[in-house]
Amino acid sequence: MSHLMGWLCHYTPVEILTALGYTPYRLLGREGNNPRATTYLLGNLCPYVQSCLEAAIRQELPPLDGVVIARSCNAMIHLANVWPHYGAGGKTIVLDVPRRLNEDAIFYFSQNLRQLAVEAALAGQQRLDEKRLWAAITWWEEQRTTWRRLLTRRAAGEEPPAGKEIIEGLSRWQTSPNLREADKLEEVITRPAHLLRGKAPSQPRLLLVGSILPWELITMVEECGGLSVFEDSCNGRRLLLNPTTTAVGEGDPYLYLARLYLESPPCPRMVSDREKRRRYWAAIVDQFPIQGIIYHVMKFCDAALYDFLDLKVFCEKRELPLLRLDGDFSGGNRGQWQTRLEAFLEMLEVR
């Protein structure tokens, strides 16, 4: 029987869950409003968090042994408080994630990961064997390398699979109950790769940025004639982390994981990593000739708002067109988004 363990934030090291015998299952929210969740959570909290709770209350999730909630932002902390009472049952494991990157933070996070391995252990399970953990680390790294290769080829200008294909593939990859059946997973990853055809299309090349991007935005960008070549989001490219310079299999695996996650491209919540985030945008824009940027600001997400302000300054310096679209993750903004997107793409085409 497959044991599913839910997780939300991409700072959750799924390797530990795999090594413990779980199949990690990402909670990706749901479309529509969240009337039941707002009974227990304030209405002015991140809609992604609200929609995950709504899915649990409506029993739309598969049976989970528990869920790991990273205390990555204010909304997640509120979710961690209510989940044991109104969530999907099973364990609620709370993981503290530092908001800055230095050696102290890496050490602190590694200790939290050690504790996560203890709290998440299945009933009667012994202390997690480090060999198993290194095997899981290697397995996940192979998966991510395949994805990274595909996304880089696509962003580099060969005719790409649609952004929609990519995001759907990544969603299946994060939620597949058969994740450990490598042949099926291989299919999920390689299917979009078959669509690479090696000819650059002429639509405006866009970078999409946000905390977590609603898939319908990516679809709409492409329906309106734009080309989403890179999704800087925690359900897009950031999910795939960056390889570390530390060798796999050597030293403390928890320290390795702490470094892997904290040193990867930062999400908007990493307040002390602003300069690294600017360098990340600069590298994307230069490497994959980006002609315009669309920022999706999640309603009530403070981290996204100050991230947007930083990106605005970055775009002004580089004279790059920037469009801000606000959303509440419910899929209800289509009319307004479409009008603004069409105008933005028209402007890009005449430049």
Ligand code: SF4
């Ligand atoms: S946006 Fe950042 S804090 Fe929020 S879920 Fe994604 S990775 Fe975690």
